[in-house]
Amino acid sequence: MGGIIGYPSDLLHEEVACIAFNFHWSLAEILSLEHSDRQHWVEEISKIVQPE
Known part of the structure; x- marks a missing residue:
């Protein structure tokens, strides 16, 4: 059992x-x-597309 769990x-x-x-x-x-860099860019895009 076990193994590496990948990113979905x-x-x-x-x-x-x-x-x-x-x-x-x-x-x-x-x-x-x-x-982590991809996640950061997605977060920044979200701020632009859906501002608070």
């Missing part, structure tokens, strides 16, 4: 779609980011 692919797809749609970055550029 549906969440990765959501992050990629969000960044690609808003910044027009390529898939390669987005996937080259560290996970």
Whole structure:
């Protein structure tokens, strides 16, 4: 049993779609980011798209 638990692919797809749609970055550029950097950009985009 056990093994490595990966990052859920549906969440990765959501992050990629969000960044690609808003910044027009390529898939390669987005996937080259560290996970935490992708999350940071998604959070920043959310602030722009849905301001408080």
